[in-house]
Amino acid sequence: MQGAAAIADVFRAERARVLATTIRVCNGDFELAEEAVQDAFASALQRWPSEGTPDEPRGWLVTVARNKAIDQIRRRARLRELISIEEPGPDSSELDAPSVTDDRLRLIFTCCHPAIAAEAQVALTLRTLGGLTTEEIARAFLTSPVTMAQRLVRAKTKIRDARIPYEVPEQSQLAERTATVMSVIYLIFNEGYAATAGDEWLRKDLCHEAIRLGRLLVELIPDAPDPRGLLALMLLHDARRDTRTDDAGDVVLLEDQDRSRWDRAQIAEALALVPLALRGGGGPYGLEAAIAALHCSAARASDTDWAQIALLYAERYRRAPSPIVALNHAVAVAMAEGPAAGLALVEPLGHKLADYHLWHAARADLLRRLDRRNEAAKAYKQALALVGSDPERRFLERRLTEMGTVTKFTSSDS
């Protein structure tokens, strides 16, 4: 006999799996499956306390949910006869077919299907595979529960009506589709990690959900290196999350962070993943994780292996050239070889990154270190004109003030 709290724990642990299988049984009808799973949980709450918890709670829940779904499909079929609109019915031969593939893999690929809008992919993934309610997702993404609920309904309707398959993509599509899944998971992580607006507690939750999904993806696609890279990257970032801002909410740069407060256990877990993530040369997440790993394994900021980091950024650029990666590479070179070498690489990026505040900020920082304070001040001002978040603004203002003390006697180019 079990109390309601213990049953709730079972639900939390099993919900994604039960739902994933029920969706398959319902031929990809998310709405129908969700209702059926809800009903199955309600039955469990009623029956388990008196009848005892079944030996295989998940199997019990799947069976009850499936029966509820079949009842509902029959009711709909009768309704369909009345209004004579043909609707693709369930393929009853598949209802009992055992599945070799973990249904959660089907679920994650369907939620992250390219035919679904990006914001809906995120919401659907969090709602079905994650443990967040519609209200929580709405709050995390600063939108109203009504809007979020509509977004979810639209996505589920599209899956049903456009017949987006509830399948793991075939081999030829797998890499591309896995990349979409990873980008959705990383988007969820960054929403929790980088955003400065919204409920702090919920944003932490988003990071943990993303890490959980990352673990799930590694478990489901064990042969692919890049999901390991993504998981390692998220673990490494998250291990430093509490040291990134001070009590006033201001940015603390990597070099100034209190390394004793980094989550060592989490870093160790990530470091073990990195070599596996780099197997076969490493994908974008693997390389990014390797860079984060070098930062996290330096006992002091001055111990950081910048030469190795510069090499990894160069490799990233070689795979997928982008001005942002080039900027990161330039900053690493500046740390390894000195600000003059870095500046030589930063300057030519100006025509592509003129609207990007971090290009101006990086340039300003290198000019500052070269003691070209007047030019540095000018660059800080340009960065300030483009910056969006308040903590970053305060940081740049502090730097600009430091420059200000000398601008009065080197005003030739201001």
Add this chain to the structure above:
Amino acid sequence: MQYLLLIYDNEKARWNAPPAEREALHDEYKQLVGELVRDKIYVGGNPLQQSETASSVRVRDGKAQVTDGPFAETREQLGGYFLIEAPDMDAARKIAARMPGARNGTIEVRPILPMTM
């Protein structure tokens, strides 16, 4: 399940292309239709006359109003369509990607809502 593949592109560019280019495009479509017929995917399809030949009809307050031209002025115009039979959206999208119009235009893939009359 049936899907309508709507071909949108810059019709001026297509109609004003040199004859050899237009012929090559036509041949490409013919070949694709041949393959889709062979694979029992093709249900129907047609190219359309230019959008300036269109009339738009609305009935308001019981009166039919006719205006010259298509319903909306857009950068890309509806230039033709295929109706295909495909098991699911992924299969339909694959066919869409094989259409010559996808290279410089856009193929909108719309599931057909089945109705019994």
